[in-house]
Amino acid sequence: YAKNMKYILKIFVVLASFMFFSGCGHSSIDGAYNTEKHNSIYYWKTIFDISPSEMEFLKRHDIERLYVRMFDVAVEQNPLSENKEVVPIATTKFVSEVPLNLEIVPVTYITIDALRAMEGEEYDFATLIVERLLAMSSYNNCGEIKEVQIDCDWTSATKDSYSKLCHCIRYSLNSKGIALNITIRLHQLQEAAPPADRGVLMLYNTGALKNPDTTNSILNINDVKPYIKSKKYSLPLDYAYPAFGWGVKFVNGKFVSIVSEESRPTSKEERIRHERPTSIEILDVKRIVESKLGKPERGNIIYHLDDSQLKN
Secondary structure (H helix, E strand, O other), X not given: OHHHHHHHHHHHHHHHHHHHHHHHOOOOOOOOOOOXXXXXXXXXXXXXXXXXXXXXXXXXXXXXXXXXXXXXXXXXXXOOOOOEEEEEEOOOEEOOOOOOOOEEEEEEEEOHHHHHHXXXXXXXXHHHHHXXXXXXXXXXXXXXXXXXXXXXXXXXXXXXXXXXXXXHHHHHHHOOOOEEEEEEOHHHHHOXXXXXXXXXXXXXXXXXXXXXXXXXXXXXXXXXXXXXXXXXXXXXXXXXXXXXXXXXXXXXXXXXXEEOOOOOOOXXXXXXXXEOOOHHHHHHXXXXXXXXXXXXXXXXXXXXXXXXXXXX
16 A cells, blocks of 8 residues: 555656646747846845946946836735745835836745745746736836846755746746846855846845954955856856945844944944945956856846935
8 A cells, every 4th residue: 555655646746746837838939038238236125226337337337228126026924814824025116217228137036934934826926026027027117028137045955946936937027028037145156157148146135244263255256266166157148246335233232124224333332344345346247257167158247226225
């Protein structure tokens, strides 16, 4: 009986896998995705309202591609049922119109908790994510969408579920002539690339933020070096570099929160670590990355469009 049950379960798993991937299909637009080279920048706020000085920054630096965070996907408790559910949160509200000369790449960030909760239902959530991203882009007059970006700090333990999610998102997008772009963190370079048309290597938030011994968690060349090998990644890559700073607050050696750069300690138990990578540090990282992984496929990306940060 036990042997028969194991045999039946094996058949079930094989059939389920076949049905899953048949449902998502294998459509691809390899070679036909958007290869136009542009200076690019992220827009990572919940209110889309580009100021005159930010517009001037875009024009002055010939920035023609804007990666716009549309919403996050997270696990929240339903106030009616008290069950935890995977839902979109922090949806961006568009106050100003999208400039006509900018190519918009809509982005969604998926938390690791949400990814875990999606296991077994990747196809359904892929459909919901694509529909919401494209609906928001259309409603807010974002112009022709050539690609969509998915941002997730997936790990070895969640890579299978993330790969299934990306497979279905990519199929859905490719069938509409749209490419799938995914973010790649340094630790993810050691894993096989998820199904996607291209990636962006995130060269910021590279260190241990909550460790009091960290010198700069935003970008430190010593945090980058161990991950960068003389080996081409299997996806075409662009590189994203930081143009921001902050303070990291500790009390009695324990992490409390991220605070503004202007913050100062208010007691002897309190310490604030001020972080902002210099241009020299960023260029040093850029040289190492390009010497090992090659030049960016389409260009570099700055994180992110914010007057208060860019003035530095």
